[in-house]
Amino acid sequence: WGVGALGVMLTVTAAWSGSAALQRQQLREGQLQRAQQRVLAATQGPAPAPQTPIAPAQAAAVNAAILQLNLPWRDVQDALASATPPGIALLALEPDARKRVLKITAETTGSDSMVAYIAQLKQQELFGTRVQLLRHEINALDPNKPLRFQLEAHWGAP
Template sequence: MRETRLSFTPAAAPQGGWRLMLAALGILALLPAGAHWLRAYGDVQALQARIAAAQPRRAAPVPLPPAVQREQEQQVKVVAEAVRQLNLPVPRLLKTLQAPPDIHVALLGVDLNGQPAQDGGDTARAAPQGPAGSLKIAAEAETARDMLNYLAFLSQQPLFRSVYLIKHEQAASDQPRPYRFQLEAQWRQ
């Protein structure tokens, strides 16, 4: 028996010259369109350059005269102080100042207009921890122990960064609350 080869695919047609001619004509027909596209692209680039040149330029900021600069800095300080005063947590501070029942202290006055805390130079400006300031407290106590217990009580409160005894005096012993004292508390929010 003899081997037979069967091929079900038609044989490739020989490349004729008419197909190459058709491809060359298609390329020639596309050349004017490509030239038109290059011309339009150049026009768009030129228009974008003109638009960029026509944009208004930002003028360099003119330095202010020193007198005007100082005046503006003063205004900024005044506004910052007003904002600090408006942001005081007064109800929270007053609630924190209330002594527990076992400490016999009477508050005489509270000065909420203390200046911002200055921890030695510019460290308060270098690491701001939110609005903070000082609070001055005037109070009376029956005994020196009550005065010191109240000072310790305020020092343990998380609202205060530090509490200092500024001055104290002992009144005549015939008064019911002979110890008058003043505290300064550095608070934080």
């Protein structure tokens, strides 16, 4: 009996040791696999964003907003500041980014200063010769009889 019991004990001990070794190996293989997945994920970079279709009307609205935001405001402001004399009152500036046009509404005391102002705007590098008078009128109800006029100034490549 003693030898048989010793054999059973050795078999149980060997089985337990083998089971523990197998568990340790499986744990290490799992750790290795997770580490390889992390390395692979890091080398591949971020997953691409899913593509969502945009309606044509929405795309057009976004593009129009981007054009409006990208107006050369500083250049426009600098050109107007250097060309506008004290006798000209700017009433409205209406940019159209798609057409690259700035519509200017202004008032002055006479036609000579209006013509001189248009000539000054044409001297500005931003607008060049692409400045044109659209309309003008005298406000007869006002005792000063100001001349209100509207013009267009194109910027960018003709």
